[in-house]
Amino acid sequence: MKTLTVFTPTYNRAYCLEKCYHSLVRQDNEDFIWLIIDDGSTDNTKELVNQWKQEKKIDIKYHWQENQGMHGAHNTAYKLIETELNVCIDSDDYMADGAVERILSYWKKYGNENVSGIAALDATIEHQIIGSKFPEKLNRATLFDLYNKYGVTGDKKLVYRTELTKLYPYPIFQDEKYVGLAYKYYMLDKQYEMLLMNEVLCHVEYLPDGSSLNMYNQYLKNPKGFSFYRKELMKLPFGGKVFKYKQAIHYVSSNLLMKNPKLFIETPKKALTVLAFPLGFLLYVFIIKKTRTEVN
Structure with a gap:
């Protein structure tokens, strides 16, 4: 079994998903699965993914569901993931070159059952760090403390142990499509710290149809x-x-x-x-x- 699942929730993002795909094809370590959670797309996402699966350049799994919103797509991903580790790369983002190798090497060297995973950096497509780096000489901390005690700013890339992300599922409310993803992360903070890696794992682009905007x-x-x-x-x-x-x-x-x-x-x-x-x-x-x- 592979060690890492890169999962991507997507909704009518066929027009930009290809950038994420090519970034995964470029990875020099193939010890990962790309899990695409199609959250009710009505565009040509399925056809595009089938084309990539036929190319057999990387291991791809595809799951379609009725639209539930980002948190509902995360719920489904965590149910389906079987690898030891997982990381979310959004459909409008792409993985940094060598990111899989950096994750797995770091985890092999420092990972253990006393931490929930690894926190690393996001950068723009122009390679500018989103927000701030982690404090020097700080090797581990909860996500909450990073922002509220150490003054870290900006989105970070979170790699979690899969057995833990199966805990604390997000509730689904009728006629609603949003629950803050940090709910699960803060629940895990009650028991675990995260390893800190001051390296970029993902390049981020905030598109006009993105939830953050x-x-x-x-x-x-x-x-x-x-x-x-x-x-x-x-x-x-x-x-x-x-x-x-x-x-x-x-x-x-x-x-x-x-x-x-x-x-x-x-x-x-x-x-x-x-x-x-x-x-x-x-x-x-x-x-x-x-x-x-x-x-x-």
């Missing part, structure tokens, strides 16, 4: 998913009052968006939610105005 619309369309995410972050055994106050503000706005009369009953932090209500209301108003402006 449509966040206000995501807030509006997926209030149950955002409410769940903020509640879980308020429950974390780490984070401090300021962090949890911010989560409470977002929790309030999401519950106002979905007109939830049990807003103060369902929160895990009642006093904090009461204090956060004024700013949460202002955020709710801002989201409504912002999305109306974008539509017009």
Whole structure:
């Protein structure tokens, strides 16, 4: 069995998926599987993937499902993956040359059951690091501490042990398509740190149809998913009052968006939610105005 699965959730991205494919073909270590989770595409994604499978340049597995959103595609990927390690490369991104070899060599040298995986760097297509590098001489940390204790910024590439990513599946809410992926990562942070590798594994391009550039619309369309995410972050055994106050503000706005009369009953932090209500209301108003402006 191969050691690594590179999985790619995709939805109507046939026009840019080829760049990801060619980056995997260029890898000098073939100890990986490319798992494509087609989240309900109606374009020619399936035909394109079948063409690549016939070329037999890399090991490709393809799975189509009804559209569930990014988190639903991740759920399916984690159910299907059988390799020891996995990493997500989005459909509009591509893997850095030599990335598979770097992952497997690093894991062979330092990997163990006391860590959840490896955190590494993303870069733009112009080879500029996204955000900041990890602090020098810091070899391992939780993802939460990287951002909230050590001041790391920007998206990072996460390589996880598959047996752990099968834990904490993302909930699926009817008529919604978004739950923050970091939910699973923070759940794993409660027990494990990650190894840190200050090397680029992925090149990122933020396309206009990407979820990261449509966040206000995501807030509006997926209030149950955002409410769940903020509640879980308020429950974390780490984070401090300021962090949890911010989560409470977002929790309030999401519950106002979905007109939830049990807003103060369902929160895990009642006093904090009461204090956060004024700013949460202002955020709710801002989201409504912002999305109306974008539509017009």
